[in-house]
Amino acid sequence: MTRFAVTRAIEGLIVLLVMSFVVYGLIGLMPGDPIDLMIASNPKLTSADAQRLRALYGLDRPILERYLNWLTAALQGDFGYSRAFARPVLELIGPRLVNTLVLMVASLTVALIVGLAAGLYAALHPRSLIDDLIGYLSFISISTPTFWLALLLMMLFSVVLGVLPASGMPVGADTGLGERLRHLILPVATLSLASAGGYTRYMRAAMIETLGQDFIRTARAKGASEMRVVLRHGLRNALIPVITVIALDFGALFSGALITETMFAYPGMGKAIYDAIMANDFNLALVTLLFATLTTLVGNFAADLGYAWLDPRISLAAGRAGT
């Protein structure tokens, strides 16, 4: 187990290092720089000023030199300064991380409860009317663009019915817990509805396949109750492929809500990535994207641990499935 964890940690560090270079290089390859944005909004900015500012912000230096400078500082704990928000990057992403965590944990929880329950029910009643209905709703959920869904919910509940706020975070005089929860409803609903369909389909397929296995028949033959067969034997095994999907979604915890956060003006990590890229803010973009990479790696690691817990036949020590 320890060996497995150390190996994965070393692999993760290598991936992060490569990713940092790739992301920095890709951002650097994009034409234009922040000074171009300044020129566009200030008719009085002279060409001499533009050149001076490029030198001041180090934008006139080769991309490799800039990257190595960043990496050296990052290894010493200085992840740089966000030019778009005039703050140290780490100071900036702290509150956003918390906001995203709140949003994503809530929406993932709702999506899992809805998706797994619906998938389970559909698997236990295959080809029934309810199964068909769940199937249709799942496909609607999977194929509806998040942007459109967010707008639809906003128009319905905020504009037409006027029962919920159209933004994800209160900014008025009342910013208490109740008001914060009320503002979270629509973003959470958007994210949950967008991902519940996928979980439903995975759960249904995995459960139907599991319920057809020999060991299920054996369990029934041994006189186990149907509840025990489904939950203890069926669900536990069906969850293995589903966990892979959830683990992959784990990376999206910190970056995947980009559209939803932007639509609901919710100050989270997804919106930070959007803002950073739009403003050509190297340091912020790099750190936020690396964070998304890190969470994906952690998610995969957690999935590996989950497999071992759910299925004792899977051995982590050897780094491969045992028999």
Added chain:
Amino acid sequence: MRRLSILVALVATGLMLASATPSLAQGKEDLVIGMSQFPATMNPNIEAMAAKSFVLDMAHRPFTTFDTKWQLICMLCVELPTVENGLAKLVDLPADQIQAPKTAGTGVCTPVHDKGITLTYTIQPQATWGDGTPVTTDDVLFTWQVGQDERSGVTNLELYRRITKIDVKDKKTFTMHVNKLTFDYAGINDFLLLPAHIERANFAEPTEYKRRTAYDTDPTNPGLYFGPYRVTQFVPGSHIALEQNPTWWGAKPHFKRIVVRVIENTAALEANLLSGSIDYVAGELGFQFDEALAFQKRFGSRFDVIFKPGLVYEHIDLNLDNPILADKRVRQALLFGADREAISQQLFEGKQPVAHSFVSPLDWVATDDIPRYAHDPAKAGALLDAAGWKAGPDGIRVNATGERLTFELMTTAGNRTRELVEQVLQSQWRKVGIDIRIKNEPARVFFGQTVRERKYSAMAMFAWISSPENVPRSTLHSSEIPTAANNFAGQNDTGFKNALADELIDCIEVEFNREKRRALWQRIQALYAEELPVVPLYYRADPFVFPKWLTGVEPTGHQYSTTLWIENWKAR
């Protein structure tokens, strides 16, 4: 029974949520403004962003600015210096500060290069920072010190560089010595005061100032502001709250609290406005023109929508290094072949007027006495014939060597309005035998590389923003053509080289006499309309969407924001 209980619970929850929603009638003492961009910093001198100006102008004031009638006025000062009132005095420059004329001269005027000017200003006697510290000449001297230091990160050093000395008379009066004489000498709009009592310590290490400025590290410090409001909450990327500043010396503002919240997506911005989550969408940074037009049709009974034409000049830059476009007759044919009036009427319902030159018709120096190009396909055809382009078998003109009259037209991909204008122009120009190939690029590529490095082969459609009576040095003077040699500095992207234009620019900058200056402006506009380095299209209008109860917001049409007069905003 069980189902009924569930239904009752759902209805009760709905009612509870509904009752918690703030009603429109509530909170008229508060104003929530939505806009699409968040300011990178609140420091008045670092970064030049419309978003920052919009917020900061509620809490800070420049010495001078242009009012809604486009007249220069004092805001923080008491009286504008003029030669007539004796507060402005011409002085001889020392030999080491005299700059040689940049152009050879064609006899239009004799640009003055050996004179400077002294300007005396008095700060508003009651002006006080929000922490009770008076605004004094100490702040003026400190701001100048920061402004002229190239390491400080100040965006626009031009004005600070021109000031060679500041003499302090007392705590409120000072005299600036400026080494460049220009007609707009009294306007020190870019001299934006910093509080010396707070910022001096942060400037101890100039290279670190842009990271240590209290405007970023402690933006809610009341001592940073002296306007009608001061910032009380600053959440990066989300919102900024402002409350009345007790030390403000002017008229008491109506709203007790103003919240500016940022919603980048304009569809979401609209939903927030309709739901009452925000009260007003900033015209400076809100809806796109077409969105506002559609909004007006749907919700015009609930909101007032004003389209204010301004200084954003949409045009097509023509690459004058292109041998076909180097021929003036071809450029003029493009103008005669385009029905710009139809574009203005049919696409913009006449709300974005046709541009005939780079000077806005709202500017006092605008003139009608210039060549104009009404839609005349016959004239366009005659000019192209004369230039050697005859109608080919498929209707597209060809020259004697069989080369087709084809141009590439580029603009920012995804900008619906520009893409629509492109398609209309393509169709109109095809009727006079000109083939247009549309090739659009993302804005970042288009502005960051294609235009900046003059990589477009023929036509580039975009907009210039200027200011009232803005001398077009950066866009028309031959010394401002971007090249690899000058690291693509300058904004004369067409490559326009004209000795008379250079001379007129130099002359306008130093002509004090308004009538003589007006005559020079007429000449350069006429020259522009004759030479046509660009295809002028239209002046963009900013759409302002107000709730019917909000009064006193007066769109300016220039780059200085409406919030400079926030104390006049009221709820009806």
